Amino acid sequence: MLHYLGQWGRAVALATLAFSVHPALATDVAAQGRYQQGLTVANGLFGEEFVSRFMGALGEVSPDLARFTIEYGYGDIVSRPGLGLCERELVTVAALTTLGAYPPLLKTHINGALQAGCKPEAVVETILQMSVYAGFPASISAMTHAKAVFVERGILNVTK
Amino acid sequence: MLHYLGQWGRAVALATLAFSVHPALATDVAAQGRYQQGLTVANGLFGEEFVSRFMGALGEVSPDLARFTIEYGYGDIVSRPGLGLCERELVTVAALTTLGAYPPLLKTHINGALQAGCKPEAVVETILQMSVYAGFPASISAMTHAKAVFVERGILNVTK
Amino acid sequence: MLHYLGQWGRAVALATLAFSVHPALATDVAAQGRYQQGLTVANGLFGEEFVSRFMGALGEVSPDLARFTIEYGYGDIVSRPGLGLCERELVTVAALTTLGAYPPLLKTHINGALQAGCKPEAVVETILQMSVYAGFPASISAMTHAKAVFVERGILNVTK
Amino acid sequence: MLHYLGQWGRAVALATLAFSVHPALATDVAAQGRYQQGLTVANGLFGEEFVSRFMGALGEVSPDLARFTIEYGYGDIVSRPGLGLCERELVTVAALTTLGAYPPLLKTHINGALQAGCKPEAVVETILQMSVYAGFPASISAMTHAKAVFVERGILNVTK
Amino acid sequence: MLHYLGQWGRAVALATLAFSVHPALATDVAAQGRYQQGLTVANGLFGEEFVSRFMGALGEVSPDLARFTIEYGYGDIVSRPGLGLCERELVTVAALTTLGAYPPLLKTHINGALQAGCKPEAVVETILQMSVYAGFPASISAMTHAKAVFVERGILNVTK
Amino acid sequence: MLHYLGQWGRAVALATLAFSVHPALATDVAAQGRYQQGLTVANGLFGEEFVSRFMGALGEVSPDLARFTIEYGYGDIVSRPGLGLCERELVTVAALTTLGAYPPLLKTHINGALQAGCKPEAVVETILQMSVYAGFPASISAMTHAKAVFVERGILNVTK
Numbered sequence: 029m030l031h032y033l034g035q036w037g038r039a040v041a042l043a044t045l046a047f048s049v050h051p052a053l054a055t056d057v058a059a060q061g062r063y064q065q066g067l068t069v070a071n072g073l074f075g076e077e078f079v080s081r082f083m084g085a086l087g088e089v090s091p092d093l094a095r096f097t098i099e100y101g102y103g104d105i106v107s108r109p110g111l112g113l114c115e116r117e118l119v120t121v122a123a124l125t126t127l128g129a130y131p132p133l134l135k136t137h138i139n140g141a142l143q144a145g146c147k148p149e150a151v152v153e154t155i156l157q158m159s160v161y162a163g164f165p166a167s168i169s170a171m172t173h174a175k176a177v178f179v180e181r182g183i184l185n186v187t188k
Numbered sequence: 189m190l191h192y193l194g195q196w197g198r199a200v201a202l203a204t205l206a207f208s209v210h211p212a213l214a215t216d217v218a219a220q221g222r223y224q225q226g227l228t229v230a231n232g233l234f235g236e237e238f239v240s241r242f243m244g245a246l247g248e249v250s251p252d253l254a255r256f257t258i259e260y261g262y263g264d265i266v267s268r269p270g271l272g273l274c275e276r277e278l279v280t281v282a283a284l285t286t287l288g289a290y291p292p293l294l295k296t297h298i299n300g301a302l303q304a305g306c307k308p309e310a311v312v313e314t315i316l317q318m319s320v321y322a323g324f325p326a327s328i329s330a331m332t333h334a335k336a337v338f339v340e341r342g343i344l345n346v347t348k
Numbered sequence: 349m350l351h352y353l354g355q356w357g358r359a360v361a362l363a364t365l366a367f368s369v370h371p372a373l374a375t376d377v378a379a380q381g382r383y384q385q386g387l388t389v390a391n392g393l394f395g396e397e398f399v400s401r402f403m404g405a406l407g408e409v410s411p412d413l414a415r416f417t418i419e420y421g422y423g424d425i426v427s428r429p430g431l432g433l434c435e436r437e438l439v440t441v442a443a444l445t446t447l448g449a450y451p452p453l454l455k456t457h458i459n460g461a462l463q464a465g466c467k468p469e470a471v472v473e474t475i476l477q478m479s480v481y482a483g484f485p486a487s488i489s490a491m492t493h494a495k496a497v498f499v500e501r502g503i504l505n506v507t508k
Numbered sequence: 509m510l511h512y513l514g515q516w517g518r519a520v521a522l523a524t525l526a527f528s529v530h531p532a533l534a535t536d537v538a539a540q541g542r543y544q545q546g547l548t549v550a551n552g553l554f555g556e557e558f559v560s561r562f563m564g565a566l567g568e569v570s571p572d573l574a575r576f577t578i579e580y581g582y583g584d585i586v587s588r589p590g591l592g593l594c595e596r597e598l599v600t601v602a603a604l605t606t607l608g609a610y611p612p613l614l615k616t617h618i619n620g621a622l623q624a625g626c627k628p629e630a631v632v633e634t635i636l637q638m639s640v641y642a643g644f645p646a647s648i649s650a651m652t653h654a655k656a657v658f659v660e661r662g663i664l665n666v667t668k
Numbered sequence: 669m670l671h672y673l674g675q676w677g678r679a680v681a682l683a684t685l686a687f688s689v690h691p692a693l694a695t696d697v698a699a700q701g702r703y704q705q706g707l708t709v710a711n712g713l714f715g716e717e718f719v720s721r722f723m724g725a726l727g728e729v730s731p732d733l734a735r736f737t738i739e740y741g742y743g744d745i746v747s748r749p750g751l752g753l754c755e756r757e758l759v760t761v762a763a764l765t766t767l768g769a770y771p772p773l774l775k776t777h778i779n780g781a782l783q784a785g786c787k788p789e790a791v792v793e794t795i796l797q798m799s800v801y802a803g804f805p806a807s808i809s810a811m812t813h814a815k816a817v818f819v820e821r822g823i824l825n826v827t828k
Numbered sequence: 829m830l831h832y833l834g835q836w837g838r839a840v841a842l843a844t845l846a847f848s849v850h851p852a853l854a855t856d857v858a859a860q861g862r863y864q865q866g867l868t869v870a871n872g873l874f875g876e877e878f879v880s881r882f883m884g885a886l887g888e889v890s891p892d893l894a895r896f897t898i899e900y901g902y903g904d905i906v907s908r909p910g911l912g913l914c915e916r917e918l919v920t921v922a923a924l925t926t927l928g929a930y931p932p933l934l935k936t937h938i939n940g941a942l943q944a945g946c947k948p949e950a951v952v953e954t955i956l957q958m959s960v961y962a963g964f965p966a967s968i969s970a971m972t973h974a975k976a977v978f979v980e981r982g983i984l985n986v987t988k
Contacts, residue, residue, distance in 0.1 A: 089655035111313035122279035123321040128769035129608035153271035175729035249975035288449035289928035335409035431633035442599035448929035473591035495889035569815035609768035751953035759922035789910035
């Protein structure tokens with residue numbers, strides 16, 4: 029529990045409780061709408077257990093960043109029409125390959141891409157194409173993280 | 189013409205001449221295969237006139253960089269199966285939005301995405317999603333470049 | 349007007365109209381709460397005219413990105429307690445100096461910092477300190493943009 | 509000890525010995541002035557033991573980089589008036605969150621911010637605000653490092 | 669072995685087998701020319717065992733990225749005249765220090781620089797100079813990786 | 829003249845006046861030593877007129893950043909032994925190509941590389957090699973800036 033934050037627990041409560049909110053609390057209702065919408069999308073992509081663990085760990089230091097990630101990233105953005113869920117995860121893999129510095133989040137989104145129905149080839153091709161735009165180090169580094177995900181999911185047979 | 193490069197003109201020759209190469213010159217034949225393949229893809233995405241102008245301008249200082257861009261970027265990579273051409277341009281738009289520093293190339297690939305059959309919404313959604321991963325400045329800056337492309341192509345009516 | 353977006357005008361409407369929303373439309377009410385809150389903060393930092401022009405220009409291509417910038421950036425984040433408004437603008441100047449690729453937004457936030465009550469020295473010191481963390485090119489480039497802002501505001505006398 | 513550097517030990521000597529330098533050695537005297545000034549500031553922010561360990565480890569490969577870090581980073585820059593020490597550490601946290609690739613240095617400066625009198629909320633808010641400017645991955649990654657620092661300092665109670 | 673890639677083993681085959689290719693297969697012959705040329709350069713810089721291990725590990729997920737790294741990076745680029753091999757490795761060390769996010773590749777190229785005949789001082793000076801252009805965090809981080817390489821090669825005596 | 833900085837003119841004075849400083853002012857003497865040393869190196873690389881104009885323009889907003897650039901960048905770093913002046917400019921060109929966002933400074937250092945005795949081929953090869961490490965957009969963008977410098981120096985004949 030954070031000593032310095034009185035509002036602790038709000039994100040966890042939002043995430044785990046069924047809620048019935050008075051209509052007067054319009055802001056909270058809408059926020060919960062965005063949050064619930066985002067949580068549904070995130071759970072679908074990464075699995076409830078992963079999302080719950082992520083939210084719990086991040087929530088111990090900044091429940092609001094955890095909440096904003098769901099509300100804005102998944103409620104406002106990833107939930108939008110105009111681009112398929114697989115494509116959304118592929119452009120995210122492209123961005124994280126280009127940034128280079130966030131392997132755990134890259135692995136999360138490689139998993140998300142596969143869960144969204146992208147074929148492994150599409151993930152590999154996206155990372156491979158980044159060699160042209162972000163350079164070979166970005167591409168090589170991301171590809172080793174893709175390999176780790178493929179091994180975890182049993183879709184890459186590593187021969188010793 | 190470059191004073192310091194004796195090999196000048198190779199790229200231009202490759203790009204503009206029909207060629208019939210002796211089989212012994214295997215390396216050149218294969219390079220021409222990759223180059224011709226890449227050129228076909230690049231011409232399809234950006235138009236012959238644009239590609240020719242780009243190759244000419246870059247070729248005045250580094251014909252080899254111009255040639256490698258076509259051979260590697262389009263002959264080896266963008267020509268590959270496993271990811272559709274629209275998707276390839278979208279992940280490129282994602283990368284260039286994340287990098288931020290290359291507006292002319294970003295505009296080129298927004299054009300490429302549209303030429304590859306992506307809907308304008310898909311381009312806008314890709315750039316919008318980058319607000320989550322690369323930040324709002326990257327997203328806002330790229331969106332203004334997308335707007336410029338849409339105006340040029342007459343698919344955005346700017347009301348004064 | 350955008351050909352490809354049916355929802356055009358929502359951001360403009362939110363920004364310019366008084367609204368009386370039915371309580372059942374809880375999501376919209378809350379969004380308007382965040383939007384109105386963000387708009388107030390942004391107007392205070394950058395001036396109504398600037399914000400309106402920014403929203404108009406960006407809104408022609410992506411009214412949703414314009415709206416999210418206000419809702420998330422200023423409604424959710426900059427409005428928070430725990431860090432003064434001048435400090436918020438200084439850490440933003442630090443981020444934009446480090447990113448390097450977005451001079452117009454950097455200039456906007458240098459203006460914002462001054463409007464938030466930061467002294468010019470604090471802006472200069474923030475940019476100067478970035479020479480240590482992001483390198484001299486980032487610092488030198490940002491400082492010339494600060495100079496342009498200071499000239500525009502009449503707080504730097506440029507001797508010819 | 510470095511085989512390839514004859515000047516080894518200069519930084520360590522500067523750091524650990526009282527010195528009385530002949531006035532004719534003006535350059536060394538001034539360098540020592542900047543170095544001593546920087547060392548005092550760095551020791552105050554990070555603790556003598558940490559600084560000594562950092563200087564020792566880096567000094568084994570590049571005593572000059574260790575020395576320049578103190579002389580320029582802390583003697584010339586962080587020592588300046590015009591921005592409070594807490595604010596200097598916050599803009600540094602913003603820069604390191606934006607860069608993303610240097611977690612150990614980020615943690616060092618989160619510690620420095622707290623030592624300079626910043627409240628934990630100010631650190632959290634700075635990192636949270638980076639979600640707008642550098643993206644959520646930068647913000648999420650930095651926040652987990654902030655959490656680790658808070659745990660080490662006993663200001664975050666992690667429930668198992 | 670990859671489930672999703674039918675072309676598996678091509679890179680490994682290219683790397684390990686003597687080949688006698690029919691002249692009609694011009695593309696493959698030329699590719700092997702570039703590959704063999706690149707492999708020779710890479711083996712010379714990093715050692716056959718390292719390159720083989722790198723190619724094997726990367727080849728399990730993307731044999732084509734492994735092959736392109738050799739063909740383009742070392743066959744097309746590093747093999748070129750106009751810049752000495754030591755200088756090529758130094759500008760690579762500069763680039764990887766600036767990028768910051770790829771320590772294993774940075775260490776590989778610090779080894780490559782030394783193998784190409786650069787003195788350790790030249791590596792240290794290159795990394796030190798990056799403090800000016802990419803900032804002290806980039807420089808400090810890279811220097812600790814240089815130290816690790818120097819220790820492994822026995823050219824830095826670490827005193828406990 | 830800056831309204832907000834009382835110390836204005838120090839950098840200009842340091843740059844343009846012969847000085848005879850009392851030995852008691854050890855810090856200033858040493859700083860002038862570093863400054864004079866740096867100024868000599870910078871003038872040699874970029875020309876007195878360019879450096880004077882740069883210092884004047886930057887000095888109007890931050891004379892201290894102008895001074896630190898000379899003192900640290902050129903007095904402390906570029907003046908060091910262990911790496912030739914041409915090599916120092918090449919690794920700087922590599923860094924600025926990788927960063928991407930600072931074309932004016934990149935052009936300055938392409939000029940500096942040529943002035944330091946690097947052949948144009950070495951500059952072109954350095955930028956070309958960055959296609960591998962920082963991506964083709966970085967390389968293409970930097971090459972067009974190199975072309976502009978070559979044209980200005982009359983070493984590239986642009987055929988219309």
